[in-house]
Each structure stands twice: as C-alpha cells, then as structure tokens.
Amino acid sequence: MSIKIAAMILAGGKGTRLQSLTRKTAKPAVSYGGKYRIIDFPLSNCANSGISHVGVLTQYESSELNTYIGSGRNWGINGVDALMSVLTPKQTEEGSSWYRGTADAIYENLDWLDEIDPEYVLILSGDHIYSCTYNEMLNLTEEKDADCTISVCEVPWEEASRFGILETDEEGNILAFKEKPKQPKSNLASMGIYIFKYKSLRSALVADAKDETSDHDFGKNIIPSMLEGGKKLIAYTYKGYWKDVGTIASLHQANMDLLLSGDPTINLMSMTGGQRIYSEDNHATPQFIGPKATVKDCLINQGAKVYGSVDHCVISSDVIVEEGASVANSVLMLGARIEKGAKVVDAMIGPHALVEEGEEVKPEKGTIALVSNKKALGR
Amino acid sequence: MKNVIGLINFHSSPEISPLTDNRPLGSTSFLGRYALCDFALSAFCNAGIDTIGLLVKDHQRSILKHVGSLDSWTRNTKTSQRIIMYNEPGHQNLACNTDLQNIKENDWALYDSNANYIVVAPAHIIASLDLRPILAEHIARHEKITVVGTKVKDASKEFLSENILKADKDGCIYDNYPNPGDEKGPAILSMAIYIINRTVLADMIHRFLPANPSLDLRKLIYQAAEEGQYQCHLHLYEGYARCIDSFDHYMEYSFELLNPEIAEQLFRPDWPIYTKSHDTPPALYGAKSSVKDSMVANGALIEGNVEHSIIGRNVRIAPGANVKNAIIFSSTHIGENALIEDALIDKYSMITRSKKIGGTKENPLYLHQGAIV
CATH class of the missing domain: 3.90.550.10 (Spore Coat Polysaccharide Biosynthesis Protein SpsA; Chain A)
Structure with a gap:
C-alpha cells in the first residue's frame, strides 16, 4: 500500500533562552500546561490527522526526549503499519557529524524516507504549541499540484521583520520568501510547517547537500532555491492559536493562555474527540484540594495537592502547595513544592524545585522569576 | 510471576x-x-x-x-x-x-x-x-x-x-x-x-x-x-x-x-494504582470558584463552589452552583446557581439552573445515570 504522507518533526533545538529549564532537557520535552510536554502538540496533531509514519529528529540532550517518545504509544502511533522512529545523528561510511541545519537533518535521514516512499512529507517543529489537523493543508497541496505548501499566519506588521515573510499573489502562489526582512512587503509569516512532494523535496535536499556555502536551512536555503528553480510553492493560511515559545516569559504566557481567563482561541476543554492532545499518563492519584485551600482561575493536573492559596496558576502533577503558602500568576512544574508561609508571584517553578518555608519569590515588575533548584527531590 | x-x-x-x-x-x-x-x-x-x-x-x-x-x-x-x-x-x-x-x-x-x-x-x-x-x-x-x-x-x-x-x-x-x-x-x-x-x-x-x-x-x-x-x-x-x-x-x-x-x-508512593487513561486535560477552575476539601478528576471545569466532594471526569459546575458533601460521576453538568447537597449524581446527568436537590447525611440522595432535573 502506498503511503500518502509521512511526518518529520524537527526536535533537536536547544532552546537556550529557556535558561535552566533546557539545561538538561531538549526544548520539545519542556513541560507545559500542567500535564503536557510541548512535543505532545505536534505529535497529537499528526495522530489526529491520521498520519501514522512519524520520524522525530533529536540531537540536543536527546535521551530524555527519546525515552519519552518511545514507541509512540502515548499518541497511539503504534498501530498496524504505523512507524514511529527517533532519528538521531549517526555514523555512516562517509563519517559522522551533528545535524548541520534543519535541511541537513532531513537529508541525513533520506534513507528512512526512501524506505517508506511517501507521496508527501510534512515537516514540523517539535516546539510549537497549536492544535490542528494537517488534512486541509494536504488537500490544498494536492488540489494545486504544488511542490511545496508553507503554512503561514498573519502577524502584526510591526513584528513582521522578526519572521520569515512570504509574498504571495492573489491565488496564494509564493513569489518571494525573505528571512527577517528589514522592510517587509507582507505580514504573512512562515510557521515552519511545510508539506513537500517527496520527489521535489528529495532533489532539493540532495542539491543543497552538495553546496558547501549553504547553511542547510529550510528558510534560508531550500525554499529560496526551489523558488529560483521555478517550482510551485503555495501558502496555506492558518487561523487559530499558534505559539513558538522561545523565552521564559513567553512560555509563562503560553501557560496562562490555557486558563479560563486566558486566550479563548486555545481551550483544552473544547478539544474533544479527534482533537485531543495526548500525553503520558503518570498514574497519579486524583488532585486533592485541602480544607483551607483557595483556588481561583487555575489549571491543575491530577496528582497535585493544594492546601494553600493559588490564584492564576498552572499546576502539574505531584506538586504540593502547603497550608499558608500563596502562589499567584505562576507555573508550578512536575513535583514542585511550595512550603508553608512561602509567597510566590510571577514565577516559573521548575521540575522538583523547592520554595522553602517563609521564602518569597517575587521578580522585578514585568519579569518572570525562574526557580529550578531540584531540591524537592526526595522530600 | x-x-x-x-x-x-x-x-x-x-x-x-x-x-x-x-x-x-x-x-x-x-x-x-x-x-x-x-x-x-x-x-x-x-x-x-x-x-x-x-x-x-x-x-x-x-x-x-x-x-x-x-x-x-x-x-x-x-x-x-x-x-x-x-x-x-x-x-x-x-x-x-x-x-x-x-x-x-x-x-x-x-x-x-x-x-x-x-x-x-x-x-x-x-x-x-x-x-x-x-x-x-x-x-x-x-x-x-x-x-x-x-x-x-x-x-x-x-x-x-x-x-x-x-x-x-x-x-x-x-x-x-x-x-x-x-x-x-x-x-x-x-x-x-x-x-x-x-x-x-x-x-x-x-x-x-x-x-x-x-x-x-x-x-x-x-x-x-x-x-x-x-x-x-x-x-x-x-x-x-x-x-x-x-x-x-x-x-x-x-x-x-x-x-x-x-x-x-x-495511595503509597511505592504502590501505584493503575487505571485507564482518558487523555483528559487538567481540571480548570474559574476566577470565582471556591473549592475546598475535595478530590477533582482531570477534565473537570469548576466555576462554582465545591466543598467536601468528589468531582469526576468531565464534570461541569457552572458559576454560582453549590456542591456540598456530594459525589458527582463523570460527564455530569451542574447548572448555574443549582444546589446539590448530600447526594450521589450518576454519569451523564444534568441539573438545571437554580435546582435544589439533595438528601441528608444519613440518607444521601441517589440520582440515576442520565437524569435531567
């Protein structure tokens, strides 16, 4: 049976600006929303799109991420004929090297794609937060017989120079692509989501690999060279919530977006049926809210125990907020512990971090504090 | 073994x-x-x-x-x-x-x-x-x-x-x-x-x-x-x-x-209790909710008041509703300003706005699956 589409998820990035959260964890494996890791979103989107051949390209601090992905069971990508592969840099006859860029990462794994021989290849980022299926985008690609479709969203004009910007004609054909243009001619930003005809992708990657001056990057090299070569590239306009979280502040904000008071365009409760986001189940007990607790405007995962006061927070499994502690506008990650009398405002409390009795965490106004001391382990 | x-x-x-x-x-x-x-x-x-x-x-x-x-x-x-x-x-x-x-x-x-x-x-x-x-x-x-x-x-x-x-x-x-x-x-x-x-x-x-x-x-x-x-x-x-x-x-x-x-x-740390995973999101609490002394399952959305209760998966508790000494099974909806006290409400039930139902501590009320009250 021929395979319509295979997905390749780029998950090798370091995410330096997430500071200590990514010191030992790849950015796609960073926890989010009390229950999830960021990569649950693209993986669930693949599952919900009926894509059953998925390769995840990992590199930086990959063991935790590789372990998490495992056989793909968490997302149901382990059924009949399904294939979930973690693809790390490897040694070959030609030698060995790290992935030199996004395009090189795919190039190094053409053997994996050749084996599947799909009609189309979907390229995704492992660190974007959004919920959708890719079926409409694939239909458009087939309908227009495009070599490549790039998913775009409209960004505010004043921010357009931070993105890869596409210029299109009225029919959505891409005329030009510019990485971070000083004077943008459009506000359609590339989301780093591509569907390629596999044959076209393959020849572009092979040509790029031979070019020693290339950065081997999709945005900088592959897309411009395909445009130059006269290939048909089209834009697919995405409407809905989409976030590329790069900093502690933006990760904090993306968490707060999930609250009832947050961004109405992302609502986990409305993602039911074939729109659910799947994740690992951690066998935790139900969450417990103590007799003296106050809980306002929060998202709380199973296994958390709240005895103190929490307001405008996202709270993971195995978190304990002791009596008399108060936490506001903060994210408490897996196993964090806030001892009695502690006060936490505007913070990200990392996995297994401890805020000790009576301690105060309060950053300068307008910033987000990060606590990641792992001291709650074994308490 | x-x-x-x-x-x-x-x-x-x-x-x-x-x-x-x-x-x-x-x-x-x-x-x-x-x-x-x-x-x-x-x-x-x-x-x-x-x-x-x-x-x-x-x-x-x-x-x-x-x-x-x-x-x-x-x-x-x-x-x-x-x-x-x-x-x-x-x-x-x-x-x-x-x-x-x-x-x-x-x-x-x-x-x-x-x-x-x-x-x-x-x-x-x-x-x-x-x-x-x-x-x-x-x-x-x-x-x-x-x-x-x-x-x-x-x-x-x-x-x-x-x-x-x-x-x-x-x-x-x-x-x-x-x-x-x-x-x-x-x-x-x-x-x-x-x-x-x-x-x-x-x-x-x-x-x-x-x-x-x-x-x-x-x-x-x-x-x-x-x-x-x-x-x-x-x-x-x-x-x-x-x-x-x-x-x-x-x-x-x-x-x-x-x-x-x-x-x-x-529930001992060395003795996990396994159950079926439903892939429900974490529970959401509204800005005006008050929840005390309760267990809440994932997928619940609580905007009202809950005290000494057990709230199941995908339960909705609307603003102003009061739930006390109650067990609410999964996918039940409690309407605005409704009052539930000393009761077990079975799955897929709907308690409409401002309804008051309940039993007593000694004799709690049971409401059957799929009830609309």
Missing part, C-alpha cells in the same frame, strides 16, 4: 442497588478517577502476575469499556496473557452463573496451564495489598489453600458481605461463615482473596460441583474444609482494607479518603 494465574472475581461482589443496576460493582467509578476493580488489577500488576483472567458475571460491556485489552495493567503486552472469562451457559440458568461454573467453563486455567497457583481477588475490596509475601508464605508452608483476612473493629458494621474467619494459633481456619451482621466487636473477616494450588482447585471442582451446580468458590472452600478434605490457612493482612458492601459504605469510604492521613494508607 510465571507460575501464578490471577483471577479477578466479579461474581463475588454484592449488588448495591441502585448503584449497580446497570453495572457491576467492580467497574463502578471511585474517587472520580478509578473503577473499583483497579485496586485488584493493580495488585496483580504490582506483584508481577502476568496471566490474568476476569471472571465476568454480567454487564460485560461496562467492564470491557473500562479494561479494554487490560494493557493499562500489564507490564509486557506480548508475554502476558489476558483473558476475559465469561460463562455463556450461566445465562440460561442464572442460579448457576457462579464463579466456579465460570472457571469450569473456561477451564484453561485448571488444565491447560503450567501455573502452580491460582490467586482469586474480588473486584469490590479496596486495599494496596502486596500478594508477593502472601504467596511466598503459602509456598513455604506447603499450603493448599490460603485465605487472606483482615481484622475489623466491629463485624456488625464492616465487611457485611464477607465471611467471618476463625483460626487457631497456627493460622489454620476452623470456622468460616457468612457475616450475620449482628456479631458486635472485633473479628477477622475474609477479604475474599484466595490462593489455591491449581490442581487442588481442579480436584475440588471435579469433586463437589456436579452434585451442587450452584456452589460458589466461597462455599466450596468452606465445604472442603468442613468435610476435612482440604485445610485452609489464614493470612492476616494488616493494611488499609475496605469492603464496598452497601451504598452507605460506598459513600462513607469515598469521603473518608478525603482525609489525607487515610488516603496515604491506600
């Missing part, structure tokens, strides 16, 4: 009307997240027992919906065996729809197996019980039948559906009879967990069942001992154990686990 078969016995659970009108007690929701049979299934999984049979009496749809292919309680999905055991002829003759007839009907467990021991555990008793030392004791003492019992403070109030056991100093059971409910004071009650040598069970079924087709496992063990055929050994379990034998006890034991000191006896 390769030489052990674990059987979850849905036959031995009592009927608790109206809670079990459409489902067996074993697949009834507990604490918003579990089904009662999760505790026995987790005990098998944690003990490394990987040949598991479910002795299904009736309502198999409800059980299958929860357990699926039992993957959630299985360490290795290839090397393990998981079998749903169903007694087809028992449905022509309900008097014979017993655990023993079910085992006889599915006699692979008796004859087509290399296992030396069969462990039977009921689906309605809640405990975090480690079977490994009990099995080790059974083997070391060369016992043929071991019954696990627990000490209760007052036999007239607890384990009303189970047997009172009396044993001598050596742990040899010399008396074994259904709890009459009027014997006040401490006693040892059967947890309906049996470890039986496979060949012994086959022999007992062969010997006693033809003459008495409605015999069940509990009576068989009693009878075998009575007639001097097989001696039974008592293993006394000392940890937390509760038997769901009535609607009132279902309510009482649910609420008692809101006390963290009691909950810690059941």
Whole structure:
C-alpha cells in the first residue's frame, strides 16, 4: 500500500533562552500546561490527522526526549503499519557529524524516507504549541499540484521583520520568501510547517547537500532555491492559536493562555474527540484540594495537592502547595513544592524545585522569576 | 510471576442497588478517577502476575469499556496473557452463573496451564495489598489453600458481605461463615482473596460441583474444609482494607479518603494504582470558584463552589452552583446557581439552573445515570 504522507518533526533545538529549564532537557520535552510536554502538540496533531509514519529528529540532550517518545504509544502511533522512529545523528561510511541545519537533518535521514516512499512529507517543529489537523493543508497541496505548501499566519506588521515573510499573489502562489526582512512587503509569516512532494523535496535536499556555502536551512536555503528553480510553492493560511515559545516569559504566557481567563482561541476543554492532545499518563492519584485551600482561575493536573492559596496558576502533577503558602500568576512544574508561609508571584517553578518555608519569590515588575533548584527531590 | 494465574472475581461482589443496576460493582467509578476493580488489577500488576483472567458475571460491556485489552495493567503486552472469562451457559440458568461454573467453563486455567497457583481477588475490596509475601508464605508452608483476612473493629458494621474467619494459633481456619451482621466487636473477616494450588482447585471442582451446580468458590472452600478434605490457612493482612458492601459504605469510604492521613494508607508512593487513561486535560477552575476539601478528576471545569466532594471526569459546575458533601460521576453538568447537597449524581446527568436537590447525611440522595432535573 502506498503511503500518502509521512511526518518529520524537527526536535533537536536547544532552546537556550529557556535558561535552566533546557539545561538538561531538549526544548520539545519542556513541560507545559500542567500535564503536557510541548512535543505532545505536534505529535497529537499528526495522530489526529491520521498520519501514522512519524520520524522525530533529536540531537540536543536527546535521551530524555527519546525515552519519552518511545514507541509512540502515548499518541497511539503504534498501530498496524504505523512507524514511529527517533532519528538521531549517526555514523555512516562517509563519517559522522551533528545535524548541520534543519535541511541537513532531513537529508541525513533520506534513507528512512526512501524506505517508506511517501507521496508527501510534512515537516514540523517539535516546539510549537497549536492544535490542528494537517488534512486541509494536504488537500490544498494536492488540489494545486504544488511542490511545496508553507503554512503561514498573519502577524502584526510591526513584528513582521522578526519572521520569515512570504509574498504571495492573489491565488496564494509564493513569489518571494525573505528571512527577517528589514522592510517587509507582507505580514504573512512562515510557521515552519511545510508539506513537500517527496520527489521535489528529495532533489532539493540532495542539491543543497552538495553546496558547501549553504547553511542547510529550510528558510534560508531550500525554499529560496526551489523558488529560483521555478517550482510551485503555495501558502496555506492558518487561523487559530499558534505559539513558538522561545523565552521564559513567553512560555509563562503560553501557560496562562490555557486558563479560563486566558486566550479563548486555545481551550483544552473544547478539544474533544479527534482533537485531543495526548500525553503520558503518570498514574497519579486524583488532585486533592485541602480544607483551607483557595483556588481561583487555575489549571491543575491530577496528582497535585493544594492546601494553600493559588490564584492564576498552572499546576502539574505531584506538586504540593502547603497550608499558608500563596502562589499567584505562576507555573508550578512536575513535583514542585511550595512550603508553608512561602509567597510566590510571577514565577516559573521548575521540575522538583523547592520554595522553602517563609521564602518569597517575587521578580522585578514585568519579569518572570525562574526557580529550578531540584531540591524537592526526595522530600 | 510465571507460575501464578490471577483471577479477578466479579461474581463475588454484592449488588448495591441502585448503584449497580446497570453495572457491576467492580467497574463502578471511585474517587472520580478509578473503577473499583483497579485496586485488584493493580495488585496483580504490582506483584508481577502476568496471566490474568476476569471472571465476568454480567454487564460485560461496562467492564470491557473500562479494561479494554487490560494493557493499562500489564507490564509486557506480548508475554502476558489476558483473558476475559465469561460463562455463556450461566445465562440460561442464572442460579448457576457462579464463579466456579465460570472457571469450569473456561477451564484453561485448571488444565491447560503450567501455573502452580491460582490467586482469586474480588473486584469490590479496596486495599494496596502486596500478594508477593502472601504467596511466598503459602509456598513455604506447603499450603493448599490460603485465605487472606483482615481484622475489623466491629463485624456488625464492616465487611457485611464477607465471611467471618476463625483460626487457631497456627493460622489454620476452623470456622468460616457468612457475616450475620449482628456479631458486635472485633473479628477477622475474609477479604475474599484466595490462593489455591491449581490442581487442588481442579480436584475440588471435579469433586463437589456436579452434585451442587450452584456452589460458589466461597462455599466450596468452606465445604472442603468442613468435610476435612482440604485445610485452609489464614493470612492476616494488616493494611488499609475496605469492603464496598452497601451504598452507605460506598459513600462513607469515598469521603473518608478525603482525609489525607487515610488516603496515604491506600495511595503509597511505592504502590501505584493503575487505571485507564482518558487523555483528559487538567481540571480548570474559574476566577470565582471556591473549592475546598475535595478530590477533582482531570477534565473537570469548576466555576462554582465545591466543598467536601468528589468531582469526576468531565464534570461541569457552572458559576454560582453549590456542591456540598456530594459525589458527582463523570460527564455530569451542574447548572448555574443549582444546589446539590448530600447526594450521589450518576454519569451523564444534568441539573438545571437554580435546582435544589439533595438528601441528608444519613440518607444521601441517589440520582440515576442520565437524569435531567
């Protein structure tokens, strides 16, 4: 049976600006929303799109991420004929090297794609937060017989120079692509989501690999060279919530977006049926809210125990907020512990971090504090 | 453990009307997240027992919906065996729809197996019980039948559906009879967990069942001992154990686990309780909600007030609603300004705006599945 589409998820990035959260964890494996890791979103989107051949390209601090992905069971990508592969840099006859860029990462794994021989290849980022299926985008690609479709969203004009910007004609054909243009001619930003005809992708990657001056990057090299070569590239306009979280502040904000008071365009409760986001189940007990607790405007995962006061927070499994502690506008990650009398405002409390009795965490106004001391382990 | 078969016995659970009108007690929701049979299934999984049979009496749809292919309680999905055991002829003759007839009907467990021991555990008793030392004791003492019992403070109030056991100093059971409910004071009650040598069970079924087709496992063990055929050994379990034998006890034991000191006896860090994953998002609390002294399952959306309650998966509690001393099963919606007190609201129900319903502490209200009030 021929395979319509295979997905390749780029998950090798370091995410330096997430500071200590990514010191030992790849950015796609960073926890989010009390229950999830960021990569649950693209993986669930693949599952919900009926894509059953998925390769995840990992590199930086990959063991935790590789372990998490495992056989793909968490997302149901382990059924009949399904294939979930973690693809790390490897040694070959030609030698060995790290992935030199996004395009090189795919190039190094053409053997994996050749084996599947799909009609189309979907390229995704492992660190974007959004919920959708890719079926409409694939239909458009087939309908227009495009070599490549790039998913775009409209960004505010004043921010357009931070993105890869596409210029299109009225029919959505891409005329030009510019990485971070000083004077943008459009506000359609590339989301780093591509569907390629596999044959076209393959020849572009092979040509790029031979070019020693290339950065081997999709945005900088592959897309411009395909445009130059006269290939048909089209834009697919995405409407809905989409976030590329790069900093502690933006990760904090993306968490707060999930609250009832947050961004109405992302609502986990409305993602039911074939729109659910799947994740690992951690066998935790139900969450417990103590007799003296106050809980306002929060998202709380199973296994958390709240005895103190929490307001405008996202709270993971195995978190304990002791009596008399108060936490506001903060994210408490897996196993964090806030001892009695502690006060936490505007913070990200990392996995297994401890805020000790009576301690105060309060950053300068307008910033987000990060606590990641792992001291709650074994308490 | 390769030489052990674990059987979850849905036959031995009592009927608790109206809670079990459409489902067996074993697949009834507990604490918003579990089904009662999760505790026995987790005990098998944690003990490394990987040949598991479910002795299904009736309502198999409800059980299958929860357990699926039992993957959630299985360490290795290839090397393990998981079998749903169903007694087809028992449905022509309900008097014979017993655990023993079910085992006889599915006699692979008796004859087509290399296992030396069969462990039977009921689906309605809640405990975090480690079977490994009990099995080790059974083997070391060369016992043929071991019954696990627990000490209760007052036999007239607890384990009303189970047997009172009396044993001598050596742990040899010399008396074994259904709890009459009027014997006040401490006693040892059967947890309906049996470890039986496979060949012994086959022999007992062969010997006693033809003459008495409605015999069940509990009576068989009693009878075998009575007639001097097989001696039974008592293993006394000392940890937390509760038997769901009535609607009132279902309510009482649910609420008692809101006390963290009691909950810690059941939910131990080294003893995970596994259950089916529903991939529901974390629970959402509104800006004006007030929640105290409660357990809340994932997928719940609470904008009202909740006190001393257990809130199930995908429950919605609208702004201004008050829920107190109540258990709300999954996917129920409580409308704006509604008031629910001292009640159990079953699944998929809808309490409309400003409705007030409830019972009393002594006599809580039960609202059936899918009710619209």
